[in-house]
Amino acid sequence: MRDFIVAALVFGSLPYIFKRPWFGMVMWIWISVMNPHSQGWGFARDFPFAAIIAGTMVLSILFNRQKFRMPLTAVTGTFLLFIVWMCVTALFAIHPDQVGTQWIKVMKIMGMTIVVAMLVTERRHIEWLVWTVVVSIGYYGVKGGIFTIRSGAQYRVWGPIGTFIDGNNEIALALIMIIPLMYYLLSLIQHKWGKRAMIASMLLCGIASIASYSRGAAVAMAAMMFFLWLKSKNKAVMGSLLVLCIPVALLIMPEQWHARIDTINTYQEDDSAMGRINAWRMAFNLANDRFFGGGFEIYDPDVFHRYAPIPEDVHAAHSIYFQILGEHGWIGLWLYLTLLILTWRTGSWIIRNSAKLPEFEWAANLARMLQVSQLGFMVGGAFLSLAYFDVPYYLMVAMVATRVLVERGLRDVKPLPVRRAPSVFAVPPPTTVPDDEKARNEPV
Template sequence: MRDLLVTALFFYGAIKAFRHPYFAALLWVWIGLMNPHRLGWGFAHSVPFAMVAFLVMAVSMFMHPKEVKWPRSGPLTVFILFAVWVCITTVFAIHVPESVGLLIATLKMMLVTLMIATIVRTREEILGLVVVIAVSIGFFGVKGGFFTLSTGGAFRVWGPPSSVIEDNNELAVALIITIPLLYYLILQKDKLVSMLPFLSKVGAKWLKRMLLASIALCAVSALGSHSRGALLAIVAMSSMLWWRSKSKLTVGLVLLILSPAIILFMPEEWTSRMSTIKTYDEDSSAMGRLNAWTMAINIANSRLMGAGFANDSPLIYQMYAPDPNFVIVAHSIYFQVLGQHGYIGLGLYLLFWILTYRTAGRLMTKTRERPEWEWVWQLAGMIKVSIVGFAVGGAFLSLAFWDMPFYFMVVLVVSEKWVDDRLYVEAGTGQAQSGVREGAGRTGVAS
């Protein structure tokens, strides 16, 4: 039944995608983030839906070139430079064949990200993209939240099978950075009801309640993952939400009340695991990460272009790691990029995220005094919160090339283009009106 449902939804989306490339973008994001076909056990489990979605998007863009517009932006430029650099580093990788395979997967993700940035244009399309992103990940938060509550947090919550966020730690960070998007949907509940006819029966009031429940369940699910990095990300993101809130006292009291309640609800195993944050030197997992991070530094110090994508092999650990027998992945987006692509690669990666964060800040400045553009101001603010959550949570996970965070950049870039287009029209209209007034004045003097 699940296989038939997913296949039917996919082909319905594909039919609409041939008419408008935007629907192809939504189709790709849904399949790529949620992996709904992996939730079944029949024929759909192994169908290459992602490949089909990519082909549909490419064909649709070719059929409708007028709906494809390239947005110029600093983050996009650095994004392309970073893609070029990882191609160069792969040529000089230690394990070239393995690195080439990973490079192809990475370039496919980066290419589709650029394609999506050229397709999304209107407010409705931007909001629709946010909805698909939030729902695709939020589904597992709701599911995992109920599981955690029903089991008292005794078991860990896992992500969608055969996906980048299958592991409990990766899922937890994914849920954390989704929460601000779900909150943004609450702020846009009236617009959502007007956009999506089937929500008119639900109503804005009940939609808000459903989204609030989803946020709570996502938070419970993230804690139920037993991820220490997720706990740190929650603290960082909650602090930023409190700082940005207009009702700091109310939000602060809610956080103070909920924190002890959550800790008391979770089992002793969870509390013991979280307490190892203070005693990391006694935890084998933490020491393994330090070993991998030291290896990444040693690689970057001796190889300008790093070791390539496939750098978690016994051979490379023998060459650069303090403990050559403890072989694990980097467990950090920063050390992952550093070990794979050297200091230049890390510099480009950090520059990309700095420029993306600054784009959000610039958007908030442009729209702060424009009530009619409040939706952009709110969106930029929530994405800033999500970026902080990813920056902290990603410090302990190898998620440097996961596609969801890059969609934050896409949303910000296309939103800024939307705003700039309207500012340009206003400026042109103002100049035209000024020219008419000046011409009228000169005519009056001559007469």
């Protein structure tokens, strides 16, 4: 039944996508982030829904009267350079015969990010993007939160199989990223029960993230909540809610959860943590030895034997930063960090300049929450191999599109004429005397 529902939604949407390409953006993010077909048990699991939607989007853009272009900014320019550099490093990969599959996967993500950036041109498109990301990931958060409450948090929460977020660590970070976005959407909802449903969803997503038993997610959650309070307009209310909710959440978690989190203080005794550090050292040594890095697919015994302090302890990078460093070298890491910094600075620019335009208050609120989401990703991503996770790139697009709208609003504002106060030293203009008055004053 699930297979037929997903198929009906996808094929039923194709005429709308062909007529309105930005509707394809919604369907693409939904199918690629949520992976609803993975919830089925039949033909839908392996059906190429994403390729069908992507192909329809591209045809719609080509045959549409409106011209779609990606805005050229410092962020998008750096993004394009990053893509080019990844292609270059793939040519000089340690295992050139093995990088093809991963390169195609990454280029699909980057290519569709460009397509999404071309289509997001209005406020409604930006909010559709945010809503789609929230619903796609929030579905698993709400379900996982309910499961945690029913089971007494005795079991871990996992993500959908075969996706970027299938692991407990990955789904936890994804949920942390959408909680600030849900807070932004909360400000847009007018209906009382809609607000209550969104608040409940935020709490359930938070519970599901904690119940993943992920130590990296626990650190990211703490950073995200602090920054959420810092960026919130109602700091007193937000602070009170956090003070009330955090102790309750910690109290309901079982003893094994606390034992798991406590290992952060004794990471030297934890094989998993030391394995990650070994992988980080391997990436560091590899980048120092090879200018172009190792390319994709470097996590194997051969590479670890050459560059890792403990050759037999083979692990994935478990860090977006060391993942980029090992695969694309120091230049790749510099481009990636520059992309993150420029995206952050774009949000700061939006917040600063939206103060001049009351009608763009929504843009400032969105930029704040996008920054909080990015911070959660940057902190949690330090412990996960999610450098090519598509959601951060979609949120980057939302940030860029919001800035473009604010810039357009600033250009449309006509400056008022400046009225200068008269100086006390100004010489008064000469008084003009009418001709008849002069005649009366002349002597006869």
